[in-house]
Amino acid sequence: MLQLVRLVAVSFIVLAVCVLFLYSPFYSQTVLKALHQFVPVNVNPVAANSQKAGGLSAINTLEPGSELWIARQAYLKVMQQQMQSQQADTLSVVHARYQLLQQQIKTQQEIDSEKEIQLPLMLDEPAASTVETPYVFVRDESHTQALMQQYLEFLSAYPIDLEPTAVDDDIFQDIAFIQQQNAQSTQTHDLPYAIVVLGGGLTLAENRQDIVVNHYTRLRLETALATAAKYPTLPIVLSGVEAPYMQDWLKQYGVDAQLLENRSMNTCENSRFSALLLQKKGGAPRVLLITDAYHMPRTRRLFALNGIATVPVEAPMPTPLTKWQPSVKNYDHSRRANYEMLATLRDVVLGSSDCREVP
Template sequence: MRKTYWMVRLVQVAAVLFALFACLVVLIYTPFYSQLIVKGLNYFVPVEVNEVAAKSQKQAALNDQDSYEPGSDMWIARQAYLKVMEDAMQSKNSQNLTLIQARYKALQQLIEEDQQKENDEKERPAVPLLASPASEAAASEAADPARKVKALLELNSSENKELMAQYIEFLNTHPAEQPASEPVDEEIFKDIALIHDQNQQNPPKKAVQSEPYAIVVLGGGLTLGDNGKDIVVNNYTRLRLETTLAVKNQYHLPIVLSGVEAPYMQSWLKKHGVDAKLLEDRSMNTCENTRFSSLLLQKKGGAPTVILITDRYHMPRTRRLFALNGIETIPVEAPMPSSLTRWRPSEKNYDHSRRANYEMLATMRDMWFGTECREVP
């Protein structure tokens, strides 16, 4: 009799569990489940900016005009040139502008020659028995990329500051002939306009924390084109880019494209008349998206606040990671490839629920166990 009782209880428990599971499955296929998850993420996930990390963006003078690799010799030479030009403009010594430009071209040529020599040295076969201490030091530096990039985080770091001073002295004292008879190079006028815009739009001492300085767009994946050969952006990325076009019309700000999809995103935007110059194309996950994009913005002059474009489920986790990197985000949600129904269960709703579940679990992992991504690109 007792055995029969326990069997009945077991069947009852199994029936209740099955009914609960069936209700959960039905709920997942309704539009309410994903909405509940995203509301919970927006409520519980903190987005307070890390004040220590925010100091790296305090200059708030983002500039997307330079095409040189941030931290490179050419990039530092460009900053030195703009500073010397600005000093000459402030002293109203305009006759020296063409001379400064001639010295800058000479400096660029010297840097290119040095880089060519370094490339030639790298192409030579290495002989382990003849390795010099300098090469050993370089190897140790390559083994610790975080230490190398840390020195390039700021223009006023010890290495960059010394090199900057050398370039400034070169631009002020190098014996170069004053181009008299030749017409003035149009690049001078572009550089003057750039310096003027930077001084007018980005005063370093009056940065407003809530004012956006850039538009950051996160890639959502790639796919094959209709011909089955070409790689193109998938629907997630395309919808984020379409949202970017609308935001760009309202806010005329530099655009940062983040993710390995960045070159393909840039091509898509160019076809629609928008030129995005800031590419972060090395990140492989959301943690690296935020870290590498923050590093790029820092090297380009700093952006305390950015407009962030991604889908609604990805937004809370991404905002938190940007905040940990010292950047405040203004969220602009891009639509999903499929839309929710009003109330009835649907396979389209399941796509949203699956995306919500992934982001919920990823957020819990990040908050409880920390993120796992490379420190530097």
């Protein structure tokens, strides 16, 4: 009986010490240091190939790898060559060719779409009339380079008559975009290309009706304001289903974030969908990443797996740590540290099973 009492007493003391440690500021800081030291953030070189250094553009909505996307890459290349050769008088001609090229691609896509939905019982009926085009392209998605070469030849040499008043105002935006790309072409991968802010959740406003950002998200947005003041030329990417509410919050302070990734439901999707968005907008090998300190190691690892190096910019937690004495505020940090530690172990060992491939 005496041994049992001793065992119960020792167990109670050990439990009390563990609880006391959880409520102290030392537990969360120990876990945080371990996460920052042991979680790998090496960039996946294969995924990094999709994040080529280029000028980010909020107006580019073409799907990477699509024919319209390939056509635009060919168009920008030809335009850049003409600008470097100082043949400004041909820029409008190239732009007119590009408009014709877009029209032909869209027409062919509509024809292909009609063929796909045509019912077998209607095969004996006359086929829908097609628009004759003076230039035929080989439509083989497995040969992107060949398709690119055909588009380059079309944009460089196809004969076209251009009316003096037929110049589209979009050409001036394209020229400005190319100039921006040229200015950023000398930028090293060590410099950031964008500011990425991860959402931390939503909550109800004081009226219990309106939806607003919660304390975690608000503190990240406040950090984003300070970061944007230091890097005024960098575009801001808002990631998470909270993105529209985050955008509204920033607008109150005169900051307009135009790149919204509003489909992700977890950290894995934050990184994957943000990487796809940045790829579509021109590429970003390195970004400034804003989230809280506990969330940062796991998030940096996931962004690295998607080919993006990150520069951490830590946002504060809603509650501060005490210096040494136990408190409920400290336990909030310990609970956050436990969650991120277990989530990181799950991601490393089992992978993120709840992460969708595409938005």
